[in-house]
Amino acid sequence: MATNPKLILWDLDGTLCQHNEAFFRLAPKAVAAAALDFDIPMKPENALQLAQDNFKGQRESIMAFVKQFNLEEKEVFSRYYQHLDPDFIASSPELVMAIRNLTIHTSCGVLTQAPESWAIKALERLGLGSYFNKNMIIGHTCLNGARKTEKECSDHVSRILQEQHYSRQDVALVDDKLKVLMTLGSCIGTHIWLQSQPGQILPPDGILTAATPLEVIRLLENAAIAEHGT
């Protein structure tokens, strides 16, 4: 396994953008607003209630509307991000500093199902906008709407990496969903699972774990030192 990647692809939802208290307040509002864009026969206050009642996560909440009103899941998802207030995203000076140092020799990009415009907005909020490679903001449009757990996503990512001259072992992926890391195993060499409660589930062989983005960077730095002694 390569532990000194040339490119690190970061997930946003639940990884760089932590799902904090403010997120759980703002996200159901965005789900309700997205569903209302499709002229569903529901009053706004009832739509918000439905979104909140089903909010284990954004997907479950969106799916409640998709099922009830026979909507197109991917379209609702795309709308959701247009309505999502980025106020829940907080910048961490330690992370900004760590990423700034990291990007002296390692490129950083994003791999998300969200629209690219949301990714750029989120990076700005995180204070990371200027440290990320703009060619490596892979989102809804680049993935042609594919979910990260679909084979189609892996095909798109392979193509994009090839176009940018990255080989499999050059790239690390950080995601809070194990299934995403497993799906993208064939085109990405290093997999880091952001586990909010480390130790609860043992990761499969070959998958590294960290509890926070800052820990991911320390993990890669320590691995590089172990490998090269520098």
Ligand SMILES: [Mg+2]
């Ligand atoms: Mg995620």
